[in-house]
Amino acid sequence: MREQFEQLKMHLWMVLHHRWTALGAVVLVCALGWAGLEAVDDRYQVEAKVYLDTKAALQPLFQGPNGAQTWSPQQSALLIKRTLLTRENIERVINETALKMKVKTPEGLDKMVMSLAERIRVKRLMPAVDEEANSRNDTPADIYSISFESTDRELALNVVKSVLDLFVERFSYLTKTSTKEAAEFLDREIAAYARNLGEAEERLKQFKLDNPGVLLGANGQTYSQRVEALQSELEAAKVSLREAEFRATALRVQIQNMAASRVPVSVGGGVPGQTALDQQIATAESRLSELLLNYTEQHPDVIGLRRQLAEMKEQKAKGLDVPAGGAPVVYAPATDTSGARLLLTEAEARAAAMKEQIALKEKQLLDLKPLAETVPKVEAELARLNRDYEVIKATYAELVHRRETISLSAGAQSAGGDSMFKVIEAPRLPLVPVGPQRELLTTAVFLAALALGTGLGWMRSQSRPTFYTRNQLATISGVPVLGAITMNWSVMEVARRQFGMLIFGMVVLALLAAYVGMLMHNGYDIKPLIKTIVEPFRMIQA
Amino acid sequence: MSIIEKALERLEQSDIRTISESRGPVVAPSTFPREATGEGLIGAAWEAGESLAPTVAAPLRTSQMVALDLKALEKQGYLTPETMHLPRADEYRRIKRPLLLNAFSDAAKKVKNANLVAVTSSVAGEGKSYTSLNLAMSIATELDRTVLLVDTDVFKQSLTKTLKLSEHPGLTDFLRTEGADLADYLLRTNVPNLAFIPAGRLDYQIAELWGSGKMQQFMDELARRYPDRLVIFDTPPVLAHASTLVLTGLVGQVLMVVEAEKTDQHLVTESLRVLGDNVRVGLILNKSNQRESADYGYGYYSQ
Ligand SMILES: Nc1ncnc2c1ncn2[C@@H]1O[C@H](COP(=O)(O)OP(=O)(O)OP(=O)(O)O)[C@@H](O)[C@H]1O
Numbered sequence A: 001m002r003e004q005f006e007q008l009k010m011h012l013w014m015v016l017h018h019r020w021t022a023l024g025a026v027v028l029v030c031a032l033g034w035a036g037l038e039a040v041d042d043r044y045q046v047e048a049k050v051y052l053d054t055k056a057a058l059q060p061l062f063q064g065p066n067g068a069q070t071w072s073p074q075q076s077a078l079l080i081k082r083t084l085l086t087r088e089n090i091e092r093v094i095n096e097t098a099l100k101m102k103v104k105t106p107e108g109l110d111k112m113v114m115s116l117a118e119r120i121r122v123k124r125l126m127p128a129v130d131e132e133a134n135s136r137n138d139t140p141a142d143i144y145s146i147s148f149e150s151t152d153r154e155l156a157l158n159v160v161k162s163v164l165d166l167f168v169e170r171f172s173y174l175t176k177t178s179t180k181e182a183a184e185f186l187d188r189e190i191a192a193y194a195r196n197l198g199e200a201e202e203r204l205k206q207f208k209l210d211n212p213g214v215l216l217g218a219n220g221q222t223y224s225q226r227v228e229a230l231q232s233e234l235e236a237a238k239v240s241l242r243e244a245e246f247r248a249t250a251l252r253v254q255i256q257n258m259a260a261s262r263v264p265v266s267v268g269g270g271v272p273g274q275t276a277l278d279q280q281i282a283t284a285e286s287r288l289s290e291l292l293l294n295y296t297e298q299h300p301d302v303i304g305l306r307r308q309l310a311e312m313k314e315q316k317a318k319g320l321d322v323p324a325g326g327a328p329v330v331y332a333p334a335t336d337t338s339g340a341r342l343l344l345t346e347a348e349a350r351a352a353a354m355k356e357q358i359a360l361k362e363k364q365l366l367d368l369k370p371l372a373e374t375v376p377k378v379e380a381e382l383a384r385l386n387r388d389y390e391v392i393k394a395t396y397a398e399l400v401h402r403r404e405t406i407s408l409s410a411g412a413q414s415a416g417g418d419s420m421f422k423v424i425e426a427p428r429l430p431l432v433p434v435g436p437q438r439e440l441l442t443t444a445v446f447l448a449a450l451a452l453g454t455g456l457g458w459m460r461s462q463s464r465p466t467f468y469t470r471n472q473l474a475t476i477s478g479v480p481v482l483g484a485i486t487m488n489w490s491v492m493e494v495a496r497r498q499f500g501m502l503i504f505g506m507v508v509l510a511l512l513a514a515y516v517g518m519l520m521h522n523g524y525d526i527k528p529l530i531k532t533i534v535e536p537f538r539m540i541q542a
Numbered sequence B: 001m002s003i004i005e006k007a008l009e010r011l012e013q014s015d016i017r018t019i020s021e022s023r024g025p026v027v028a029p030s031t032f033p034r035e036a037t038g039e040g041l042i043g044a045a046w047e048a049g050e051s052l053a054p055t056v057a058a059p060l061r062t063s064q065m066v067a068l069d070l071k072a073l074e075k076q077g078y079l080t081p082e083t084m085h086l087p088r089a090d091e092y093r094r095i096k097r098p099l100l101l102n103a104f105s106d107a108a109k110k111v112k113n114a115n116l117v118a119v120t121s122s123v124a125g126e127g128k129s130y131t132s133l134n135l136a137m138s139i140a141t142e143l144d145r146t147v148l149l150v151d152t153d154v155f156k157q158s159l160t161k162t163l164k165l166s167e168h169p170g171l172t173d174f175l176r177t178e179g180a181d182l183a184d185y186l187l188r189t190n191v192p193n194l195a196f197i198p199a200g201r202l203d204y205q206i207a208e209l210w211g212s213g214k215m216q217q218f219m220d221e222l223a224r225r226y227p228d229r230l231v232i233f234d235t236p237p238v239l240a241h242a243s244t245l246v247l248t249g250l251v252g253q254v255l256m257v258v259e260a261e262k263t264d265q266h267l268v269t270e271s272l273r274v275l276g277d278n279v280r281v282g283l284i285l286n287k288s289n290q291r292e293s294a295d296y297g298y299g300y301y302s303q
């Protein structure tokens, strides 16, 4: 113990030996530290407080209505922060505040968003001490604090305001008063949109009616689609026509060949008094009446058949007919040509029908041609009307949905009387800075300077170690020490030393005064301290 | 006391005469009857040994007597017989005990030149001269000891200068003069039991001089002839002058002064290494600011 005490004393003495070095370091560090502290700007904090029922706020977001999950204050604060501070929202905050000026590049924006996500603090302060609230709900309702620190207090205010807006937007449905208002508002909106929707519908219908030729599209076909369809139909008709004509030609050749090899026969099977032409006419007529049952006079098949009938009757009138039976010599065809003839008739009828069709399609195409310019405009207008209509319809649906949500949450909170969301404390422009903690830092700098100075003095004594005590000398040298002779200061030296000490003491006092001065300058109220020091003396005097 | 003072007065007169009469390496010896100096054991005489003064037939030779300005010394902070009551005188008392024990105990008889003490230090200004003189003064107050102070710091001669005896020829002159008589160089002082040999003319071959046979002979004579006498040599710093090492080789004890709070530890270690293992070294911490009482109960000396 004594040993340690001696050691301590020795080291103290060693440091004291370098007291000017130490004091110099202390003064320098203090000066630099305090000047640095002066240079640091004040930081202001803006805070807003909201009362928010955690359960009511988080349950719809993170689980079904029947979930029984509870969140720790940290968790809930984090969840709410995540919900609010999405990237878009932070960008919105930036755009709404002076921070916008600071963003120059997309990377800068990225950085700003990240730093804001860090710096905007959402904290759950405490479970509400409201007994009533506690008894009403299993989970106590909470107070959340939204805060932001900056050297620019206007900015801090605006940021918090902006975030508070986000808060209000997100959770306002939990406010009872606003629920009613929102419901009324939504009802009005829904009514307006219903009207809008009707009008849009009407406009669309009217437009379609106004452009009937253009907008045949019962099946929703556009102009170009229709032209294309017509053209392909035309092509198909032409192909069919060629086929039919080819077939007819082939049949005619076949019939001619058969007629050339006709042999006289007595007509057995033929209806007496009737020629082949007569039979054909009869068949065609029965077919015609058959067709007329299904088609109108305009049908190409009907028209074709009629024309054929007329032809045949003409032939018969010219006497080209051959009697069907009897007569002196009857040249019956080697083969019976009536089947082929029937096929020929049919082919010819088909060809005629195709011709009709082609003519019709061509006419239709021709009719469409002048519309080529107006149609795209009309169609664009139609598309616009359609879009308008869709948008209005979607908005309307959303409004209706929201109205339902509000009804639900209103139902959920119907048990309680208070709202589950309320802004308790609006952000205000701060007058007193929160940082830096100047009093504390002034002291810290002072203590650090003292430590540093002492350390430096000690280090100097260690860098070139000398002997301070007789024991030290004996221990280190390993040689017996016969004795120690104290310094015999002369009067002059004593005076000089005392003067030096006086100066040293004065510098130390000045430093202390500077410290107290800095403390006071940085807002420390010294009066109570003085009072506590002076008070005992007063008591003694009294 | 009155007897001594009277004697001193006479001595002073003769001293002045001597100096004025002759200037040179050999000072005409002034002869004083032994009785004239009173009962002082040393103050009486220096008898030159046969070997040192073979040419001189052995008449009783007495040395010159000088008066030191003790008041001036006192003013400079030195101890004098008058100021032995001061607390700091105790510090020297404590040092001289082991020193005398080493020099004169029965065990010391086996050690060569045990009564010759060289006071040295690592570097200049540590307080060798100061300590030498104070120690000499302290020992001079002993009842049955005499002390001879020799200034062997030829370079600075601080002791010689402090005592204002630069006029007198010194040790180097003695060693260089053929057939010199030491009695002519030794100065008795007004401090009973204290004699002094000045440094002498500055000589740059001091190491060689110290190493000479004559020096060897001189030292042996000093050690042998007066067994109750302690001889203190004030020397230059060990690390500054090689001559010091020659000298420390001739003495039985070395006192090394270490200036507190100033001299580097490694300089002290280095000096001790340079001195070697063959010399008996004792350390003195000088100019200390720590009170001795803190050092393990030695404080009972200083009241
Ligand atoms: N204990 C002491 N108290 C006060 N002053 C001292 C002490 N010791 C020495 N001094 C002073 O320190 C100075 C140097 O002392 P001194 O001349 O004895 O040292 P030194 O070792 O003989 O130096 P040098 O090597 O130059 O001969 C002197 O002025 C002397 O008075």
Ligand SMILES: [Mg+2]
Binding pocket: B128, B129, B130, B153, B156, B158, B159, B234
């Ligand atoms: Mg000296």
